[in-house]
Amino acid sequence: MIPNGQSVESVLASHGVKPTPQRMVIAEYLLNTLDHPTAEEVLDAVSGKLPVALSRATVYNTLNSLKEAGVVREVLAEPGKVRYDANLSNHHHFIDVKTGQIIDVPAEKVEKLGKLLDKKFKVHGVQVTFFGDLQQDESEQT
Amino acid sequence: MIPNGQSVESVLASHGVKPTPQRMVIAEYLLNTLDHPTAEEVLDAVSGKLPVALSRATVYNTLNSLKEAGVVREVLAEPGKVRYDANLSNHHHFIDVKTGQIIDVPAEKVEKLGKLLDKKFKVHGVQVTFFGDLQQDESEQT
């Protein structure tokens, strides 16, 4: 997650995010976990690490800032919850429908989109979503 | 969406869903749109079509029943909203980040996952999510 020997502060700096104490602890947490925590989980995990109280609004503000700055990305897994992921490598996610566990899947594993993956993953379904920009438009379509 | 010349009633029957009037109008609506409506949008669209009031609880109950029965599937596009899709063919979604419009993309268009698609779709990002069942487990992993 955290690139090479970079400090959390330098990661923020390189993305143009001013390093306040609140942002530091939140980014540090995200950059050092393989989990895909929700805002609530981030709050629980880091609120003890500051001398002052950490408000929910700040957690949400910070997560949105980090997302917009490109430090983390959103993962939409279950309905009704946004999760955050500091792994910016080209990868996808496998979600265990029993436990809810979310596991990173390197993009190169996704060759034929249906075969692939370890035999350890019994795939029930795949959901692929493109986000982009629809050109409006000349004749022929999808 | 709706298979061949089948009636809505027979679609429900073939999936083991008892065809009440509420379920009929909801299923009929979903089976005849290319949209990917939310529960709220379903409620708005069909509530006038019944002689009685249609409660929100029934809409949610019905959507969950239809999903579990395999008549529709969930689409997780934007955070905080579940959308429903009666197109069960193997396909993915393109979401216009400007308008929010959701467009079906046939699976065969998704060959190399990055190239592909019409030039009309400028892809900013792709999110692939597998849902499944994690075998717990012998040695080697992803």
Next chain:
DNA sequence: AAGCGGATTAGATCTAGTCTAAAGATATTA
């Protein structure tokens, strides 16, 4: 007709997320 189980209802409740208005920090002038 009585009883049963599933379906539907209105409205309360839950919860993730946003908004608000005030207070705090930090940088930039004079």
Next chain:
DNA sequence: TAATATCTTTAGACTAGATCTAATCCGCTT
């Protein structure tokens, strides 16, 4: 240093999607 501007954080109110509850309704079977 003081004044000011801009940005950040805070507690708590608020919103909105979704679920829960308990009463009622409806179609069957006896």
